[in-house]
Amino acid sequence: MPAPQMPTAASAAAFATRIEFVVELAGQLHRYGTTAQRLEGAIEAVARRLGLDCEPWSNPTGLILSFSDPQQPPGVSHTTRVIRLPPGETNLHKLCEADRIAEEVLAGRLDIVEGHAALRALKRDGGWRSHLQQVAGFGLAAASMAGLLRLPWLDIATAAVIGTLVGLLGILSRGRPQMREADEVLAGVVAGGLAALVATFVAPLNLNTVVIASMIVLMPGMALTNAFSELTSQHLISGTARLFGALATLLKLTVGTMIALIALQLLGLEPQVRALRPQPAWVEWGAVVTASWAFAALFRSGRRDIALVMAAAIAGYQISRLGGQWLGSPIGVFLSALVITVAGNGYAQWRNRPGALIRVPGIIMLVPGSTSLRTLLVAVQQQDVVAGQQAAITVLNVLLALIAGLLVGNLLLPARRSL
Numbered sequence: 193m194p195a196p197q198m199p200t201a202a203s204a205a206a207f208a209t210r211i212e213f214v215v216e217l218a219g220q221l222h223r224y225g226t227t228a229q230r231l232e233g234a235i236e237a238v239a240r241r242l243g244l245d246c247e248p249w250s251n252p253t254g255l256i257l258s259f260s261d262p263q264q265p266p267g268v269s270h271t272t273r274v275i276r277l278p279p280g281e282t283n284l285h286k287l288c289e290a291d292r293i294a295e296e297v298l299a300g301r302l303d304i305v306e307g308h309a310a311l312r313a314l315k316r317d318g319g320w321r322s323h324l325q326q327v328a329g330f331g332l333a334a335a336s337m338a339g340l341l342r343l344p345w346l347d348i349a350t351a352a353v354i355g356t357l358v359g360l361l362g363i364l365s366r367g368r369p370q371m372r373e374a375d376e377v378l379a380g381v382v383a384g385g386l387a388a389l390v391a392t393f394v395a396p397l398n399l400n401t402v403v404i405a406s407m408i409v410l411m412p413g414m415a416l417t418n419a420f421s422e423l424t425s426q427h428l429i430s431g432t433a434r435l436f437g438a439l440a441t442l443l444k445l446t447v448g449t450m451i452a453l454i455a456l457q458l459l460g461l462e463p464q465v466r467a468l469r470p471q472p473a474w475v476e477w478g479a480v481v482t483a484s485w486a487f488a489a490l491f492r493s494g495r496r497d498i499a500l501v502m503a504a505a506i507a508g509y510q511i512s513r514l515g516g517q518w519l520g521s522p523i524g525v526f527l528s529a530l531v532i533t534v535a536g537n538g539y540a541q542w543r544n545r546p547g548a549l550i551r552v553p554g555i556i557m558l559v560p561g562s563t564s565l566r567t568l569l570v571a572v573q574q575q576d577v578v579a580g581q582q583a584a585i586t587v588l589n590v591l592l593a594l595i596a597g598l599l600v601g602n603l604l605l606p607a608r609r610s611l
Contacts, residue, residue, distance in 0.1 A: 207244075207261050207269060208271075209304055209305065209308075210239075210242045210243070210244055210304065211244070211259050211271055211273075212308055213242070213297065213304050213307060213308045213311070214235060214238060214239050214242065214244065214246060214257070214259070215257060215273050215275070216308055216311045216312060217234075217235065217238060217290060217293075217294055217311060218231065218235050218248065218250075218255055218257060218275075219255065219275060219277060220286070220290045220311055220314060221234060221235070221287070221290060221611075222250065222255060222277050222280050223277065223278075223280050223281070223283070223286075224280055224281070224282060224283045224284075224286055224287040224290070225280040225281055225282040225283070225287075226280065226287070226548075226611065227418045227421060227422055227427075227430075228250040228251065228422050228425075228427040228430035228431070229421075229422060229425040229427050230610045230611060231248070231250045231610070232248045232249070232250055232427075232610075233610035234609075234610035234611055235248045235257070236248060237610060238294055238298065239259070241298050242298070242304075243261075243262065243263070244259055244260070244261065244262075245259065245260045245261070245262050246258065246259050250427075250430060251429055251430045251433055252279050252280075252430060252433050252434045252437060253276065253277060253278065253279060253433070254274070254275055254276050254277055255273070255274075255275040255277065256272065256273070256274050256275075257272070257273045257275070258270070258271070258272045258273075259271045259272070259273075279437065282414075282490075282491045282492075282552060283491070283492045284491045284492060284493045284494070284497060284501065284546075284548060284549055284552065285492050285493055285494040285497070286314050286492070287546055287548060287611065288494060288497070288545060288546055288549070289314055290311060290314060291545065291546050291611055292545075293307050293310045293311055294307070295544070318492075322492070323363050325489050325492075326359055326362070326363065326489070326490065327356060327359035327360055327363060328356075328359075328486075328489060329359070329409070329486045329487070329489035329490040330355045330356060330358055330359025330362070330409050330490070331352050331353070331355045331356030331359060332352070332355075332482055332483075332485065332486040332489075333355060333408055333409050333483060333486035333487065333490065334351040334352055334354065334355025334356075334358075334405050334406045334407075334408055334409070335348050335349075335351055335352035335355065335405075335479075335482070336479045336480075336482045336483035336486055337351065337404075337405040337408045337479075337483065338351040338352075338401070338402065338405040338479075339471070339475050339476060339478065339479025339482070339483075340476055340479045340480065340483065340557075341401060341405065341469060342469040342470070342471035342472075342475060342476055343398055343401060343402070343405070343468075343469060343471065344398075344468055344469075344470055344471070346390075346394070346395055346397065347397050347398055347401070347402050347405075350386070350387060350390050350397060350402050350406070351402050351405040351406045353386070354382065354383050354386050354387060354402075354403075354406035354407075355405070355406045355407070355408070355409070357382055357386070358379045358382060358383060358406060358407055358409070358410065359409070361375065361378055361379055361382060362375060362379075362410075365378075374444075376410055376441055376444035376445050376448060377444045377445075377447055377448040377451075378448060379407055379410055379445065379448060380403075380407070380444065380445045380446065380447060380448020380449040380450075380451070380452065381448045381449070381451055381452045382448075382452075383403045383406045383407050383448075383449060383452075384403055384448065384449035384450070384451070384452030384453050385452035385453075385455070385456065387399055387402045387403050387406065387463075388452060388453055388456050388461070388463040389456070389461075389463075391463035391464050391465065392456070392461045392462065392463045392464065395464070396464035396465060396466040397463070397464070397465065397466070398465070398466060398467060398468065398469075399463055399465045400566065400569055403449055403569075404566060404569075407445060409490060410441070410445060411441075411442075411445075411559075412437070412438035412439075412441040412442060413556075413559025413560050414552075414555075414556060414559050415434055415435075415437060415438035415441070416435065416438045416559065416560065416587075416591060417555065417559050417591065417594050417595070418434055419431045419432075419434035419435035419437075419438060420435070420591055420594075420595050421595060421598060422434060423435070424595055424599065446569055449569065450569075480506055480509055480510070481502075481506065483505065483509075483557065484501070484502040484503075484505035484506050484509075484553070485498075485502055487501070487505055487553055487556050487557075488501040488502050488505070488553065491552065491553060493549075497549055500549055500550065501549060501550075501553045502553075504532065504535070504536075504549070504550040504551075504553045504554040505553040505554060505556060505557060507531070507532070507535075507554060508528050508529075508531075508532050508553070508554035508555055508556070508557060508558060509528075509557045509558070511524070511527055511528040511531055511532075512524040512525050512527070512528035512557075512558055515527040515528065521589070521590075522589045522590070522592070522593040523593070525558050525590055525593035525594055525597065526593040526594075526596050526597045526600075527597065528554070528555070528558055528597065529555055529558065529593065529594045529595075529596070529597025529598050529601065530597040530598075530600050530601045530604070531601070532550060532551060532554030532555055532597075532601070533551060533597060533598050533600075533601025533602060533605075534601045534604055534605045535550050535554070536548070536549070536550040536551035536554065536607075537601070537602065537605045537606065537607045537608075538605055540607065540608065540609040540611070541608050541609070544609075546609070546611035547607065547609065547611065548611055555594065555598075558590070558594060559590075559594065560586070560587040560590040560591060566583050567583035567584045567587060
């Protein structure tokens with residue numbers, strides 16, 4: 193038997209360079225909120241085109257990537273990388289840039305070393321303008337959520353102010369690990385405390401609804417949807433971890449809100465609560481437009497994609513609403529998720545760009561984050577699990593309809609691109 197050929201220095205360097213590029217790409221996709229099945233599919237495709245065998249394993253807080261060179265005998269060239277990462281946040285602009293860089297490298301229009309450097313450059317912070325955009329997005333999303341629910345003007349204004357403060361709190365917590373861990377609790381304290389103070393000293397509010405609207409950006413509705421999507425695609429560990437992470441976020445938001453409400457109660461303050469939704473239909477339609485812009489800002493869409501992201505968000509909401517009026521709310525959510533999934537897959541094939549530009553904003557106003565928090569708030573406030581059962585059933589119905597729409601949409605028009 194001939195002795196196996198050992199890799200030369202040049203081939204080993206090329207092998208290491210290709211690995212570094214794939215590792216960097218995987219880390220970038222993870223940072224931008226890509227789900228496990230899509231991330232692993234994208235990495236396997238890129239590695240294959242670079243002449244590597246790669247076995248990726250993704251979870252919400254890390255990556256394991258095992259590489260080998262198919263041109264070398266088994267056991268000669270094996271490399272495994274274990275990478276610890278924080279849970280990703282959606283950034284559509286950088287996701288598109290990472291996808292573009294990978295395509296440029298694979299097409300030979302960009303050297304792999306230059307591509308690696310370009311990917312690393314994406315880590316740069318956007319600066320104060322990016323932070324200002326995020327804070328504005330928090331405030332506008334909160335006001336838009338209150339407008340969609342046709343709350344009174346005082347409720348809308350209160351939600352907008354509290355949402356802006358919650359956004360500032362999120363910016364201040366970056367780079368402060370201890371504060372970051374309690375970010376949702378502090379947001380709940382701010383939201384519950386300020387809303388209760390307004391309801392006590394200014395005028396009655398739809399208290400729970402205002403609190404929920406002001407923290408709408410922190411709601412883990414997308415995380416819940418992604419968790420069930422991963423579970424249905426047999427990524428059981430990642431889906432389970434993401435699911436319990438979303439539940440932990442809901443618990444922290446509930447704890448913070450209840451701390452504020454109980455503290456005010458101990459001080460002898462009694463917030464005045466009312467159930468009133470007096471706004472005309474045009475307020476809701478205007479709120480749909482402002483909400484779509486807010487989510488385009490929060491998802492950090494590129495300038496060229498703002499109109500597309502807004503159109504996807506508006507279309508997803510309108511299809512769900514109209515379908516719900518005709519056939520029932522779960523069927524409306526199902527139809528909306530189906531149409532958005534088909535549109536996202538079609539756009540990815542047509543323009544060779546990530547379908548996430550349509551898929552993510554298209555379902556963001558369908559996810560059951562606000563209903564999930566309402567379930568916990570009602571159960572804790574009334575100390576009665578039965579009181580929150582109806583809202584819990586609504587959450588389950590929305591999740592089932594969303595997942596069904598995503599699955600059927602992928603069957604009707606399969607995704608040829610993982611992103």
